[in-house]
Amino acid sequence: MGIFRATRYVASLPQVDIGWLVGSGVELVLLDRDNTCVPRDAGGAPEAVSAWLDEARAAGLRLCLVSNNFHTSQVSRSARELGVEFVDHAMKPAPFALRRAMRLFGVGAEKTVMIGDQVFTDVAAGNLAGVRTVLVRPQSRSDLWYTHVFRVFERLALRGVTFDGE
Template structure:
């Protein structure tokens, strides 16, 4: 990417859901750590249960020798810890994304540098901004459900502007959103 086109709100990749991220491509790109947002990236805000496809994708990630860690802004530590247990991932909660510090903490724990790290999330102004500030690569996914916190719904309005014309891998064409909710 030319330096002049750098935007802190631009993701490296856009994929419709986390389980469609190509694990072999991550291995080929030298990725050793994937930092995952929890809410509406791995755990839908409506069902609160990790879809089997997400668990299977995490198994493939582990099988490929790539570490994973939840990086969650959710301040309900018990719920976040339960999800981490369900997904088989360690967790850094109270992450305070878009601040990059929690990502750096997770990388330090895993002994991995930002050039070997990918941050995956469903929000531009928290997950993608945090990843870019941390110096990592980023993947923006579509939110798993339409249920969001009230302030997230406000941010979604700005996101819609930033994402104009962006196409997500795994979707036929255009930012049409998901039909579930």
Template sequence: MKNLFPDDYLNSILDVTPAYLRERGLGGVILDIDNTLIGHNVPDPDERVLALLDEYRREGIGMCVVSNNNGGRVKPFCEKLGVGDFVPNAMKPAARGYRLAAERLGLPPERTAAIGDQIFTDVWGARRAGCYAVLLRPIHKGGEGAFIALKRLCEAPLLKIIKKRFPGR
């Protein structure tokens, strides 16, 4: 149960600044794609997100995408983002993809921030792997399909507790 609670809950990936990471001793980020870096069914990432990833690069913060999507979808997207490392077909909430990502970043899992928008996928997997789990508000809900809509329904009571734990977010 404790693995369903994130280490932090933030509005947007834009809140995960290099300073935020440094203050917590985190040297790399493990990124979800959909509704974390980009809205569902949107072809291109936001300029501000691209600028943040540039900042990560300048500051030497490693990046690796971990996605349940297949390589055919993940690779071109990572190319657009300029993120060289990715783990497709990760079967999140399995911990394996996160551990693999941390290994590629050359960091122990606890020194990586795993950032995503879904409790039963991103937070659970990240916590099982021992990463610092950051839950984000999804960029926009709706149009996610029936399965994710169902997961969001199940998330609702947990999200209520999480919001209480992180007031003012």
């Protein structure tokens, strides 16, 4: 399996099938923040994201933001609003923050999934940490300038890939 290959491709977080996660033995869901849970051009998460998180919690899943965002206040506020734990300054694609989160919850890699909107950070970090990965479409067109650069290569990496829900 290539380091840039996700386990599943889904149009958005609220479209990720919670039954599939639970049914495949997932207990811990690691979530990217920017453009996965919270659109970069919005202050908070959309209602559909909060509803998905509620449903995931009700299904027994444990939830943790793992964010590269350097603004700890933004990440901690989102975590509080969404009722999830968080690990910031994650430095994905390095896998260390994902491992930190798994230790925090006492859940192994085989029962963990990383969900995010970027191939070269979220999917790569997930694969390096040995967890399953779900790539979602970025939830806004707003990105950091260097992310725009990565998006060019990302489009190449995603040629021929179809996303569930599109």
